[in-house]
């Protein structure tokens with residue numbers, strides 16, 4: 010069985026290459042050749058926003074996409090897709106998906122936008138975005154009055170609640186906006202990608218590890234296709250995906266760290282790592298915004314409660 | 329019957345032209361909104377969270393709803409090389425074929441767009457942004473409306489073809 | 502059925518429908534609907550077409566298209582272009598071929614304001630062509646210059662062709678604009694050099710210009726500069742806004758549209774009727790373009806899903822030739838398609854397949870975009886489907902036939918090809934300006 014899966018990665022991305030080279034051969038090994046996967050790039054078959062329905066209709070066999078795209082279909086996807094300033098590491102959040110009820114939550118969201126024709130196999134993030142800044146933002150208090158480019162929605166709300174003023178400009182304009190000082194900091198991508206696009210040349214005070222965004226992905230399969238697979242192959246697919254995500258998270262983290270250490274050692278760039286108190290302080294402020302956002306639907310509320318319960322369990326919240 | 333159909337074609341032409349020319353206003357507003365956003369952002373340091381979505385929605389409306397006007401004026405882009413190669417009668421018949429194929433394709437497209445539009449209406453799909461407008465739902469419904477307008481204008485053009493009252497159809501580019 | 506047969510079937514149906522004269526948007530929609538339903542059945546087939554068609558309305562960059570079209574329409578309807586031409590003719594002075602050279606220079610300046618081909622050729626056809634014929638310029642030379650130089654509108658930024666390419670290939674439109682400026686000037690210089698050489702070898706092609714003002718000393722001719730100032734400010738404004746990163750290309754286009762209206766108002770040429778007609782023309786132009794985009798986007802989505810993109814990429818990468826020749830092959834394909842297809846359809850059909858191969862081969866997609874836009878220049882002029890020639894025909898004095906226009910542009914197609922190959926083998930011509938901006 011060859012599964013045609015649309016991703017939210019672009020054709021030339023590191024993640025596409027990494028998965029294609031290292032992980033696509035593994036799923037064939039793990040299922041003795043019974044299952045293989047073809048990954049197609051972002052938007053190549055249907056627009057990213059439409060993948061759940063495309064999987065339901067059988068246009069795609071599955072998707073491997075950032076669930077933030079579906080926030081307009083069901084607000085719970087915004088909570089599940091990127092809980093701004095929530096988890097500290099991707100591993101924590103993969104843990105929520107794998108063992109903390111995240112998958113079941115994601116399944117409920119999928120069922121609410123389709124007729125139960127989509128099986129959520131697994132979910133979780135693989136990287137935490139860094140925050141390139143052109144002025145030092147060393148503490149929570151430093152956020153006060155800073156102009157930060159951020160996508161509309163939860164991210165903008167959290168930055169605003171923390172005293173910054175969010176600016177909404179297209180991603181393509183980030184470099185110019187930082188260079189000209191139109192914004193003080195900008196939501197962009199992982200440290201390694203920001204380094205590659207030269208953002209640190211114009212924004213030499215990157216916040217790393219980041220303080221805001223950790224986009225989460227889902228791996229789904231068309232229910233009919235899923236039911237045709239043997240139980241062993243189903244288990245293999247789920248295990249394969251989590252292994253791949255942990256490996257990719259480790260890989261990105263390694264690259265990020267190497268570059269951040271290199272930059273920290275030089276004198277052109279000051280890598281800023283927030284103290285745990287500052288991170289916790291921002292999380293408390295963010296929590297109010299999550300709660301406000303979760304009012305948008307019952308499912309969003311349920312998704313937030315599940316997250317907070319897990320975060321409390323692993324010690325991110327005290328109560 | 330003949331007079332009734334001729335009357336229909338006249339009325340449809342007028343509706344399409346009216347809507348199409350009304351689209352000018354939408355484009356104009358769209359220009360003003362986009363230009364004002366730059367002034368607000370850099371002149372007054374207060375960017376809005378809604379200008380992009382509003383500009384997109386205005387432009388999309390004009391794109392889709394201008395279809396009747398474009399069809400009435402025979403301005404759809406096509407290769408008309410063949411017109412120079414065949415006789416006038418053949419070309420007249422070919423134009424009937426063109427209109428029928430267009431009507432068929434747009435009818436099926438309308439069927440295809442129907443379900444997603446109804447679904448979006450039922451669940452009120454929103455943009456998921458700060459504004460969280462109903463833009464996605466609106467655009468899905470808009471496309472269905474555009475297809476219907478296209479079909480009505482095509483049928484008016486068909487009436488004119490049958491009654492030989494088409495006038496200038498050289499439109500092209 | 503294998504993907505190679507499906508591909509063949511799709512191409513044959515596309516060609517057949519186009520040959521019948523079916524609108525291009527309807528052609529691609531029909532083929533994509535048929536492919537989708539045959540391949541996926543009704544439910545999934547309907548869904549995939551609807552999803553892709555709907556997505557077009559979410560493409561923010563497309564908004565720049567009506568803005569640039571409107572801007573061009575305002576320039577065309579006001580007297581901005583005419584006074585630009587007069588001023589430059591007087592500034593330029595007397596020498597053999599001066600009016601022809603000035604026409605090229607004016608075309609370049611207009612191209613820096615206009616993002617679409619057509620209006621500019623109409624304008625030059627109305628202003629410059631009668632002038633040149635009256636002065637005794639060679640007909641073929643005059644016609645060729647106007648078509649070729651007028652077509653530069655979509656190579657010299659801003660350019661709607663580059664916007665659509667940027668959308669299809671997912672590359673920065675700002676970089677594309679920066680990269681195409683020098684190649685645009687290169688083509689213009691080739692045209693001017695050609696004129697100067699031709700009139701020197703054969704003086705009967707071009708007499709000396711005899712407007713009295715050109716006899717004035719250079720210093721007193723300077724006051725005629727005023728016709729150049731406002732358009733200059735407008736160009737500097739739009740391009741400055743884009744390259745400084747102050748605004749997106751879309752917003753710069755909006756500023757340009759407002760700027761064009763302001764310039765017309767300052768010159769006391771802004772009337773209600775003029776603005777209204779410019780808007781209505783914009784509605785018609787953009788309204789017809791959007792259906793082409795809808796159809797093409799929908800066809801690409803389905804073709805990708807059935808493995809077509811990968812199939813064609815495989816074909817191209819399996820070619821046992823040096824990478825640069827793969828690019829040459831792509832350029833030849835675009836040239837062939839350009840003889841009968843609309844440019845926007847060419848972009849949407851070829852770019853999603855070519856762009857990943859270009860990147861795989863280690864080339865810059867921005868450079869490829871410039872090559873693409875230069876190829877579109879050839880497409881504008883080449884028979885039998887040469888839109889630039891059609892535009893000139895629509896305003897040319899009686900007695901100038903399409904055949905004559907097609908013959909007149911042939912040497913200029915040669916010059917365009919030379920320019921294309923120069924940029925092909927010396928990518929720095931295109932890439933040094935964007936690399937300076939980085």
Ligand code: NA
Pocket residue numbers: 611612613614615616617653654655656657658659660
């Ligand atoms: Na231009």
Ligand code: NA
Pocket residue numbers: 839840841879880881882883884885886887888
């Ligand atoms: Na051509």
